[in-house]
Amino acid sequence: xxxxxxxxxxxxVVPARDAPAIRDLITSAGATGYTSVSGVSxxxxxxxxxxxxxxxxxxxxxxxxxxxxxxxxxxxxxxxxELLSTSSGVMFVSDTYVSRPDYFx
Amino acid sequence: xxxxxxxxxxxxxHDIVPSWxxxxxxxxxxxxxxxxxxxxxxxxxxxxxxxSRDAYLADADRGRIVDTDLEAALAERVPELAGQLTIGGKSxxxxxxxxxxxxxxxxxxxxxxxxxAPWLDEYLAIWVSSYLNPDPLWAMPHKQHxxxxxxxxxxxxxxxxxxxxxxxxxxxxxxxxxxxxxxLVKLGVPADAVTETLRSELHHLPGxxxxxxxxxxxxxxIDLLSYLGVRLTLRALLGLTRLTAPPGPTQADVxxxxxxxxxxHVARSIGGGRADxxxxxxxxxxxxxxxxPDHALTWQQAYELHYxxxxxxxxxxxxxxxxxxxxxxxxxIDPRSEGMRRHVEVLPEVExxxxxxxxxxxxxxxxxxxxxxxxxxxxxxxARHHLTEHPTHSAQAENHTMRGRARDAxxxxxxxxxxxxxxxxAFAEVSGWLFGAISVLRTLTPTLQARIHRFLTPATAxxxxxxxxxxxxxxxxxxxxxxxxxxxxxxxxFAPLVVLAGHASESMNNLYQSALDCGACGGNPGAxxxxxxxAIFNAPDVRVLLAARGIDIPSDSFFIAAEHNTVTDAVTxxxxxxxxxxxxxxxxxxxxxxxxxxxxxxxxxxxxxxGASPHSPSRVQRRAHDWAEVYPELGLxxxxxxxxxxxxxxxxxxxxxxxxxxxxxxxxxxxxxALETIMTxxxxxxxxxxxxxxxxxxxxxxxxxxxxxxxxAVGTIGVLAGHTGDLRRGLPWQSVGLGDQLFHEPMRxxxxxxxxxxxxxxxxxxxxxxxxxxxxxxxxxxARNDSAAPWHRYTPYGWxxxxxxxxxx
Numbered sequence: 001x002x003x004x005x006x007x008x009x010x011x012x013v014v015p016a017r018d019a020p021a022i023r024d025l026i027t028s029a030g031a032t033g034y035t036s037v038s039g040v041s042x043x044x045x046x047x048x049x050x051x052x053x054x055x056x057x058x059x060x061x062x063x064x065x066x067x068x069x070x071x072x073x074x075x076x077x078x079x080x081x082e083l084l085s086t087s088s089g090v091m092f093v094s095d096t097y098v099s100r101p102d103y104f105x
Numbered sequence: 106x107x108x109x110x111x112x113x114x115x116x117x118x119h120d121i122v123p124s125w126x127x128x129x130x131x132x133x134x135x136x137x138x139x140x141x142x143x144x145x146x147x148x149x150x151x152x153x154x155x156x157s158r159d160a161y162l163a164d165a166d167r168g169r170i171v172d173t174d175l176e177a178a179l180a181e182r183v184p185e186l187a188g189q190l191t192i193g194g195k196s197x198x199x200x201x202x203x204x205x206x207x208x209x210x211x212x213x214x215x216x217x218x219x220x221x222a223p224w225l226d227e228y229l230a231i232w233v234s235s236y237l238n239p240d241p242l243w244a245m246p247h248k249q250h251x252x253x254x255x256x257x258x259x260x261x262x263x264x265x266x267x268x269x270x271x272x273x274x275x276x277x278x279x280x281x282x283x284x285x286x287x288x289l290v291k292l293g294v295p296a297d298a299v300t301e302t303l304r305s306e307l308h309h310l311p312g313x314x315x316x317x318x319x320x321x322x323x324x325x326x327i328d329l330l331s332y333l334g335v336r337l338t339l340r341a342l343l344g345l346t347r348l349t350a351p352p353g354p355t356q357a358d359v360x361x362x363x364x365x366x367x368x369x370h371v372a373r374s375i376g377g378g379r380a381d382x383x384x385x386x387x388x389x390x391x392x393x394x395x396x397x398p399d400h401a402l403t404w405q406q407a408y409e410l411h412y413x414x415x416x417x418x419x420x421x422x423x424x425x426x427x428x429x430x431x432x433x434x435x436x437x438i439d440p441r442s443e444g445m446r447r448h449v450e451v452l453p454e455v456e457x458x459x460x461x462x463x464x465x466x467x468x469x470x471x472x473x474x475x476x477x478x479x480x481x482x483x484x485x486x487x488a489r490h491h492l493t494e495h496p497t498h499s500a501q502a503e504n505h506t507m508r509g510r511a512r513d514a515x516x517x518x519x520x521x522x523x524x525x526x527x528x529x530x531a532f533a534e535v536s537g538w539l540f541g542a543i544s545v546l547r548t549l550t551p552t553l554q555a556r557i558h559r560f561l562t563p564a565t566a567x568x569x570x571x572x573x574x575x576x577x578x579x580x581x582x583x584x585x586x587x588x589x590x591x592x593x594x595x596x597x598x599f600a601p602l603v604v605l606a607g608h609a610s611e612s613m614n615n616l617y618q619s620a621l622d623c624g625a626c627g628g629n630p631g632a633x634x635x636x637x638x639x640a641i642f643n644a645p646d647v648r649v650l651l652a653a654r655g656i657d658i659p660s661d662s663f664f665i666a667a668e669h670n671t672v673t674d675a676v677t678x679x680x681x682x683x684x685x686x687x688x689x690x691x692x693x694x695x696x697x698x699x700x701x702x703x704x705x706x707x708x709x710x711x712x713x714x715x716g717a718s719p720h721s722p723s724r725v726q727r728r729a730h731d732w733a734e735v736y737p738e739l740g741l742x743x744x745x746x747x748x749x750x751x752x753x754x755x756x757x758x759x760x761x762x763x764x765x766x767x768x769x770x771x772x773x774x775x776x777x778x779a780l781e782t783i784m785t786x787x788x789x790x791x792x793x794x795x796x797x798x799x800x801x802x803x804x805x806x807x808x809x810x811x812x813x814x815x816x817x818a819v820g821t822i823g824v825l826a827g828h829t830g831d832l833r834r835g836l837p838w839q840s841v842g843l844g845d846q847l848f849h850e851p852m853r854x855x856x857x858x859x860x861x862x863x864x865x866x867x868x869x870x871x872x873x874x875x876x877x878x879x880x881x882x883x884x885x886x887x888a889r890n891d892s893a894a895p896w897h898r899y900t901p902y903g904w905x906x907x908x909x910x911x912x913x914x
Contacts, residue, residue, distance in 0.1 A: 015873075020322045021115035028106040048871040054589065054778075055461070055786030056485040059874035079108035086300075087119050088141075 004097035007104055008073035012064045012080055013040060014089035019062040021083060026066045029076035032104055034066040046088055067096060067104050107282040110299070114285075114330050117303035123322065124315030124834060128821040130619035130628040131484045134796035134883075135808045135834060140874075144853070144882040145402050150308065151807040152800070155401035156851065157214050164408060165208070174407035174414075175204045177908045182403055183395050190391070192384045193376015199391045206371050207404065210362060212397050225345060226309050228265065229336055230830055232256055233313050237320070237327065239820040242524055253281035253331035270342045281334035288337035306336055311807075312832030316823060364389050367397070413855045413887065414908055416746055416764070420857070422892040423753040430456035432695055433600040437462030437608050437623055437631060438765045438787055440744050441671045444709060445606075446766070448702035450756060455698065457752060458594045459766035461787045462607055462625040464638035465590045468492040468577060470629075473570055474506050481626045481633050483790055490577040492637055494570035497682060505568050512562055547732055551613070555730035569682040574637040575644070583641045584650035590638070591656050593779040595751060595770025599662040602691040605639050606667040606676055607631020611729040612737035616818055617810075617837055621671065621740045624794055625787070635666035636679055643683075663688045672729040672738045674703040674710070710762075714739060715843045735813050735839045742841060742849040744798060747791045749783055750859030754892070765791045769860065771891070777864040784868050784875060788856060792884055795854040801835040802842065802851040809835040858888040862897060862904055869899070 012022050016038060026034050039052025039060045049061050068076065073093070080091050098104060120138025125131040134140070139147035148154055164170045179186055179200050186199045235245050236252050247255040260266060260274045278284045294302045307314050307329070314329065321328035339345075362370075368389035372380035395403070431454035436442035438459045446457040467482035473494040480488045496502035522532040547554045574583065609630030610621030619628040626634060641647055642664040651658060666679040676699040678684075684692055707725050711717040715736045717725050728737045747765035748755055755766060767787050774780055801809035810816070810833035816824040823832040841849040858865055865888055869875045878884045879899055886899035887907050896907035 018119070021112075021119075024115070024328075025108055025111060028111055029108055030106075046873055047876065049873060050781070050785075050868075050871040053785045053872075054782045055465075055467075055483060056789060056874075057487060058485040059785065059789065059872070075108045079112035082109055082112035083115050086116050 004099055005101035006070065007067045007096050007098050007101070008070045008077075009065065009067050009094050009096035010073065010076065010080070011092040011094075012084075012089060013042075013044075013061055013091075014064075014084075014087070016058055016060050016062045018083075018087060018089060019064060022064050022080065025076060025079050025083070026064065029068065029079070030072055031066045031068050031076070034064055037063040037065070044090065067098060069101075069105055070095075106280075107286055110282055110286055111330060113300045114303055114333060116300050117307055118314075118318060118329050121307060121311075121315055121318050123319035124312065124823070124832070125319055125484070125628070126316070126822045127616055127818070127824065128619060128628075129480065130617065130622075132620070132624055132794040132797035132836075133484075134793055135800050136796070137793075140877045140881065140883055142881060145399075152804050153214050154803070155214070155405040156803065158212055158401070158404070161401075161404035161408065162208070170404070170407050170411055172201075172204060174411045175207065175403070176200050177410050177414075178403050178407035179203055179395070182399070182406060185394055186391065190387050192372050192388065193379035193381075195376055197375055202371060202375070202388055202391050203395050205374060206367055206392050206395070207400050209370060209374060210367050210397055210400070212400055214401065223309075225336070225339060225343075226831070227829060228339070229332075230310060230313060232335070233310075233317070233327075233332070234819050234825075234829070237316075237819070237822055239822065241820075248326075251281070251331055252327045253284060253334045254279065256335050257284075267343075270339075273342055277338060281331040284338050285330065285334040288334070288341040291341035292337065303333060306333060310831045312823065312834050315834065316832055362397075364393055364396075367392050408850075409852045409855065409885070410908060412745055412850075412852060413885065416760075416855065417857065417887060417896055417907065419758050420748075420754050421756070421758060423756050425751070425753060428454075429598055430454055430600040431602070432456070432691065432698070433458065433596075433603045434606060434695075435460055435464075435594070435603065436606045436669065437625060438747070438767045438791065439608060439623065439625075440741055440760075440762045440764055440766075441738075442606075442608065442669065443760050443764060443766055444706045444762045445669060445674065445676065445699070445702055446752075447757075447759065448705050449698050451702070452698055456600065458596065458768040459752070460590060460594050460768065461790070462623040462631040463634040464605055464607070464631075465586050465593070466492075466574070466578075466634045466637045466641070468633065468637060470633040473502065473568060474509075479627070479629045479633075481629045481631070483625050483786060484627055484793075485786060485789065492577045492633060493573050494568075495573055496568050496570040498569065502568060502570075547613075547730075551730035551732065552727050569680075571680070571683075572633065572636045572640055574640045577637075578641075580646055580650070583644065584647050584654075586638075587641050587647055587651055588654055588656060589779070589782070591651075592773050593783060594768040595773045596768075597770070597773070599658050601659075601661050601663065602688055602695060603642070603662060603664045604667050604676075604678070604695060605635040605642075605664060606669045607633075607635035608669040608671055610671045610738060610740075612672060612734070613730055614732035615737060616816055616824055617813070617840070620836060620840070621738060624741075624790055630668065632666065632668040632679055635668065639664040639666040639680070661687070663691075665692070670729070671740075673726040674707045675699075676703065710739070713743075713848070715848075736843075739848070740840055741794055741798060744791075744795055744854075745850065745852045746855040746857060747788060748857045749780070749788070750857070754859060769858075771860050771864075777860075777868060780858075780860055780864060781868045781872070784858075784865075785872055789874060792854050792878060796883070797835060798841060798849055799851045799853065801840065802847050802849045804835075805838050805842070807834075809833075809841070810837040813837040813839050853882070854884040856884055856886045858886065859891065860888065861890050862888055865899075866904075 014022055038057060040063045041049055041051030053060055077093055084091060122133055122135055122137045136147045161170065186203055188199050189196050190199060236248060236255060245255060247258045257274060257277055261271050278287055289299060317327050317329055317332050320326065368385045372385045372388045376384055433456045434449055435458045436446055438461055449455050450457055463482050467486045468490050469478050469488035470481045470492045471478035473496055482488055522528045607630065608623055610618060612618055622628050623631040648658050663685060665684065667676050668679060669676045707722040708719040711719040711722060711725050714725060728734045743763040745763045749767045749769050751770050752768055767783055769780060769783060805811055810824060811826050815826050817828060818824055826833055841847055869879060879886055880901040887896055889896050897904040898907045
């Protein structure tokens with residue numbers, strides 16, 4: 001596809017207080033970076049979630065997005081799944097394509 | 106890296122509450138990990154959720170809990186208890202049968218005892234303490250490689266370990282992940298039991314474990330993976346039995362009587378000898394709906410309902426402030442402000458407001474040319490803006506800096522002489538007489554010693570300066586912060602003089618000083634935030650933007666910062682060099698009013714303060730400088746409720762300094778945004794504080810820090826009771842009790858809001874933190890649409906009419 005390289009994209013939405021553990025797993029998995037979006041809103045398994053709160057960053061939701069080569073993603077996916085088995089949060093895994101693959105290896 | 110194992114460690118540590126260091130003591134709910142579940146399921150090893158049966162019966166005897174409280178509590182907890190029955194020919198209600206059962210059926214609380222400290226815990230406490238101590242006499246070698254690797258390197262020479270173990274340590278994996286995986290295999294932990302095993306291990310040394318979790322997220326020099334790596338490796342090497350499951354809740358030491366015996370006892374108490382088998386069976390059907398293990402929390406609920414009903418009944422609705430007030434005083438929502446506000450409001454031209462003590466200005470603050478900085482903002486936020494001071498007279502500032510450096514050099518050389526290996530002997534010979542004299546002076550005349558000290562070492566605070574708020578925030582940000590503050594407080598008109606008073610506590614030799622400072626400022630004094638806020642409101646360019654948003658601040662309104670000293674009750678105006686000549690008289694009026702208020706308030710406080718007398722207020726103020734005083738003030742002891750609404754609901758009502766007061770006017774917040782901010786930030790901070798006091802009072806050995814008198818500090822991290830062991834959590838006994846009696850009444854926070862119920866309901870439904878707290882009974886919410894509407898109580902199923910006022914004390 002237009003000289004793009006296939007990668008695996010993980011999006012994890014968790015309470016902000018659980019985000020450090022996910023960040024630790026992402027960096028430990030060898031991901032070269034991630035994007036963190038704080039104060040995400042929506043409706044999910046536990047009901048409605050307000051977005052960014054003015055004076056409280058602790059009780060909002062954070063979305064972490066990272067992209068890895070497919071052969072490196074398996075263990076991270078398993079680890080995040082393990083973490084989410086007993087706490088609230090969701091993970092979305094999808095194929096994605098990048099133009100500069102060396103940024104993600 | 107073993108990612109699955111890292112995930113299992115994170116899962117095992119999920120419910121552990123991070124523990125902040127002493128230097129910025131943050132009150133937290135020690136059981137916050139249980140908030141997504143009902144309050145009554147939060148019992149943990151060594152933790153009780155309610156007081157003893159004897160304590161509740163004593164409250165019932167003195168009228169603190171009356172039958173109507175118990176009826177209301179039972180109606181909320183056991184709604185199926187309804188109707189009448191006949192026992193021995195007497196007609197009685199099902200509720201009265203249940204109440205009689207509560208009074209006569211014995212039960213005992215599990216004992217909240219401190220956990221035992223096996224050798225492994227003692228050993229690890231020493232190593233973690235040595236590794237983390239920020240100011241050790243001898244720094245731990247190899248610290249830069251992390252906790253596990255430092256231990257692995259040094260343990261080879263640790264004589265407290267058997268020689269065979271020391272030899273094996275050298276062969277352990279280099280990385281903590283690999284070491285932990287090796288230990289789990291060696292201990293024979295099956296794959297599906299790893300998380301549970303790790304969770305069991307983390308139940309030991311909860312103080313250190315909580316602090317390591319905080320440190321891993323904020324500093325990063327240690328984490329729970331490396332801690333568990335050392336712990337389980339040692340367990341494997343020493344052949345210690347592994348823990349298979351976390352210890353369950355401590356069991357009561359007396360088995361409650363069987364249902365039939367309870368019913369028989371109750372039936373005979375009502376019907377005497379005429380109660381037959383059918384009567385007993387009928388009673389047992391009722392009592393089965395309220396088993397004995399539920400009695401404690403029903404008593405607790407009745408205890409709380411009594412206070413709540415009296416509080417709601419005492420609320421008023423005075424007329425709104427129609428003439429322009431001559432003076433406005435904005436203070437922190439902290440319950441200690443309530444006393445000052447009540448006494449200043451004796452003057453009719455004074456209007457007061459409650460707002461979070463960081464005044465909506467979240468900053469990291471450092472004094473002029475000072476080392477270090479404080480995060481003066483709620484723990485719910487991350488510091489992103491740095492504020493400092495700019496002196497108004499550079500020559501004076503330079504002189505001040507030179508003197509400060511000289512003092513600092515002297516202090517450091519004294520410390521070095523005092524902490525060296527040999528020098529203390531010579532140092533004591535040369536200067537011991539001086540320090541001895543100072544000690545005598547400090548012991549016998551603490552106030553005089555403080556005056557001398559202040560004269561010799563003037564603080565930077567005395568240097569006239571301006572805070573650099575215009576550098577820290579853009580004009581748009583400053584205008585937005587001012588607008589937010591005005592809308593959250595519901596200020597509709599501005600007085601010529603508006604005082605923004607932060608607060609701080611002053612005490613000597615008090616490791617818990619930070620716990621007495623402002624909770625909304627991250628356990629720091631609130632003066633910097635008040636100064637920044639006043640500077641924002643006084644800026645003409647900010648006022649222009651505010652006017653465009655419909656907030657007109659008259660040109661003759663001047664904002665000034667102040668600091669309320671909660672030990673002496675003095676309210677000191679700050680940045681006095683900024684006071685315009687036109688406002689000098691108003692400032693004098695304020696000073697007179699606050700001085701009179703302080704005199705009355707300190708006498709009022711002296712009635713509750715252990716060892717104090719209302720007849721000698723100066724002795725209460727002296728506690729600020731007394732290094733032997735373990736009760737400098739009572740802090741937030743007694744806190745029980747939070748009122749969010751206009752001050753006219755509470756003006757003139759003596760709330761006994763027990764209520765967080767946040768000003769709010771629905772009319773200025775049509776979209777409910779300000780109310781949502783109040784409910785998701787100040788309310789959450791108040792709840793953290795409330796639960797910190799609640800559990801420290803009920804569990805002084807496990808969730809409280811025990812008595813101050815045996816505390817030893819580990820740098821600025823925390824305290825140990827004695828010379829080793831676990832880091833103590835929570836508040837010291839002196840914050841909640843005296844002798845063996847509590848002076849803090851442990852009650853879950855009662856929140857009272859005057860705002861549209863629909864709006865409150867929408868806010869609750871879109872914020873999980875509020876749903877958790879309210880639906881799981883960690884706090885309660887009572888609200889009314891407006892001053893003419895009836896009160897309603899929030900339940901997970903909707904609003905219901907609130908119980909009416911109850912009789913008793």
